[in-house]
Amino acid sequence: MKLGGFSGKVLFVDLSRRKIWRETLDPKLAAEFIGGFGICAKMACDLANSDVFDPRNPVIIGTGPLVGTNVPAASRLYAFTRLPANGAVGWGGGGGVTFACNLKFAGYDAAVITGRAEKPSIIKIEDDDVEICDAGDLWGLGINRTCEEIWKEYGEGGIIAIGQAGENLVRFSMAFVDRLSTIGRGGIGAVMGSKNLKAVFVRGTGEVEIADRKRYEELCSQLLDAIRSYPYTKEWQELGLLKSLPLVPKDVYLQIRKKRVACVSCPVGDKDVIDVGGEVYSTSALNLLTPVVMGMGDYRKAVKLTAALDDYGLDMFEFYGLLEFARELDRQGKLELDEEVDFTSLNSMLHWARMITFRQGAGNLLARGFAELEMRSGVKAKSVVKGMRAYVTPRGPLVWNLFGTMELGQIVDPRGPHVAAGGSPTYFAKRPVESFRKHLRRMGLDDAKIDEILSDGIRIGKLLCYSHIWFTILASLGICARAQINRFYSAELCAELYSAVTGINVSRKELMMRAKGVWRMLKLANLKTAEDIPPEDWFEDGFRDYVTGKPLSREDVERMIEEYYEEMGLSFGR
Amino acid sequence: MEIVSHPEKCTGCMRCMLACSYTYTKKFSLSAARIKIKLPEYTIEFTNDCNNCGKCVEHCFYGALEVEK
Numbered sequence: 259m260k261l262g263g264f265s266g267k268v269l270f271v272d273l274s275r276r277k278i279w280r281e282t283l284d285p286k287l288a289a290e291f292i293g294g295f296g297i298c299a300k301m302a303c304d305l306a307n308s309d310v311f312d313p314r315n316p317v318i319i320g321t322g323p324l325v326g327t328n329v330p331a332a333s334r335l336y337a338f339t340r341l342p343a344n345g346a347v348g349w350g351g352g353g354g355v356t357f358a359c360n361l362k363f364a365g366y367d368a369a370v371i372t373g374r375a376e377k378p379s380i381i382k383i384e385d386d387d388v389e390i391c392d393a394g395d396l397w398g399l400g401i402n403r404t405c406e407e408i409w410k411e412y413g414e415g416g417i418i419a420i421g422q423a424g425e426n427l428v429r430f431s432m433a434f435v436d437r438l439s440t441i442g443r444g445g446i447g448a449v450m451g452s453k454n455l456k457a458v459f460v461r462g463t464g465e466v467e468i469a470d471r472k473r474y475e476e477l478c479s480q481l482l483d484a485i486r487s488y489p490y491t492k493e494w495q496e497l498g499l500l501k502s503l504p505l506v507p508k509d510v511y512l513q514i515r516k517k518r519v520a521c522v523s524c525p526v527g528d529k530d531v532i533d534v535g536g537e538v539y540s541t542s543a544l545n546l547l548t549p550v551v552m553g554m555g556d557y558r559k560a561v562k563l564t565a566a567l568d569d570y571g572l573d574m575f576e577f578y579g580l581l582e583f584a585r586e587l588d589r590q591g592k593l594e595l596d597e598e599v600d601f602t603s604l605n606s607m608l609h610w611a612r613m614i615t616f617r618q619g620a621g622n623l624l625a626r627g628f629a630e631l632e633m634r635s636g637v638k639a640k641s642v643v644k645g646m647r648a649y650v651t652p653r654g655p656l657v658w659n660l661f662g663t664m665e666l667g668q669i670v671d672p673r674g675p676h677v678a679a680g681g682s683p684t685y686f687a688k689r690p691v692e693s694f695r696k697h698l699r700r701m702g703l704d705d706a707k708i709d710e711i712l713s714d715g716i717r718i719g720k721l722l723c724y725s726h727i728w729f730t731i732l733a734s735l736g737i738c739a740r741a742q743i744n745r746f747y748s749a750e751l752c753a754e755l756y757s758a759v760t761g762i763n764v765s766r767k768e769l770m771m772r773a774k775g776v777w778r779m780l781k782l783a784n785l786k787t788a789e790d791i792p793p794e795d796w797f798e799d800g801f802r803d804y805v806t807g808k809p810l811s812r813e814d815v816e817r818m819i820e821e822y823y824e825e826m827g828l829s830f831g832r
Numbered sequence: 833m834e835i836v837s838h839p840e841k842c843t844g845c846m847r848c849m850l851a852c853s854y855t856y857t858k859k860f861s862l863s864a865a866r867i868k869i870k871l872p873e874y875t876i877e878f879t880n881d882c883n884n885c886g887k888c889v890e891h892c893f894y895g896a897l898e899v900e901k
Contacts, residue, residue: 520843
């Protein structure tokens, strides 16, 4: 049976043996694991059984069945591997920009890359024509130049590329999509680097079919009306996430911004081309947040720093977290730094970005991440969970002291402290109960469950379980999970769209159960690698209860974790 | 009726291309579209087959396409 939405093929590339082959996507696998995120997660749990830099550790890049259609913001791609940061079977999700739809149009729902090329290589995919090409000229280049050179050589198409940080196996290096969108955190860039894989290029000239066009057109027409009539759509388009986080004055931003850039089919593109003093950068203005919060008051310097970090392919949160820890160790006499770490100085930050990327001096140690630094110094770093810096904490890099689903999600997420999957209205402070009720209904919960979650304040653990299910649905279909997008979707609508596009008829409840199964599978695959331990410093005048504002105790958080797993149907003998 | 493009407003989301291909082939593709967004230059071009039906205008979120009557 030919499914709509899916291309029906998985591409396999073994870089060691220079072997390329295709396998048919089993429709039963598609149905059980939904698509995109879910299918890639299943393949990763089956195939990622080696050490992180073992050539057998796969990089699995895939996209959902709605990608390639014109469902708004259906553009996402996910890359799974065993992560260098903590050894977890994990993933980086990225806005697909033009890569994900091109992969689909080339005829693949996913690409599974294993082995290690003898020399720097690029995988070039043009429909059935797949080649492992020499990338010697690109090795040593930053992500920007890499993409420009590839486009110059191969023409239009999507690119996933690494910078020098990935080449040098920095354990918190990322890959970038079309030089704009990050595939992070956890070190996927380093896994690509260990394979001598500089980039993947794809151009597809094929098609995506819809199983039930009439139903699809009706659903999309309603969705389009909802987006067009939403009063803030224009403002989101104009300012993006700066609407909520005015890091740069609006007039300044509009002056330096030369263009908004969007992923395929996205109504609220959040990437920018920025011109600062004649130098043009492709980035997202939101990336200015961390440098500004950490002390770099001059936005022009912050732009330069974020552009440099992006070009190397460094995870900014881990970069800041590690430098903060290293500076503390230096002060304690437990680490010798050859130059001061000054968060207010562009030169200091650029120096450390270079030292880490090229693994020079103390930068070589920092490039190994928190686990190594903790082991060498005998000091426990603050706010580190599963080998990575939690980035929403009361003290930065993203400063926030109310404990909601994103904050708890940093502990229980099987891959480590990520926040994308744990979204809910707790993202904003002091939201009225009614906004939770509305959100929970969209996530597919019935009234009895909503009452249970909203009894006794907000049961954050239970709520997070449904945030993870909701994220898994969106990610598996290929829809962006950002609040500005997912507000237009519901579990009911997702089930309808999925059924119309693929021809696999599912109800809201079935879709939620399958998504829960995917998340549980990822948790079970990571029992040995990652423990859910809240950092001690979170309880030293740190996080506060979302509703009452009272300080949280370790016991409070442990109770939330227990409730989370009860709701997930996993007990772990607690 | 003619379609006027404003490349400076184009974000490269390619919804216009997807809408166009679906209108004429009932399938989504970039190659079958009669409107072409060239990236990373963000130029907007129409093929000779374009009949100014306006579907691309209808689907553009950013005002980069407009129908001039």
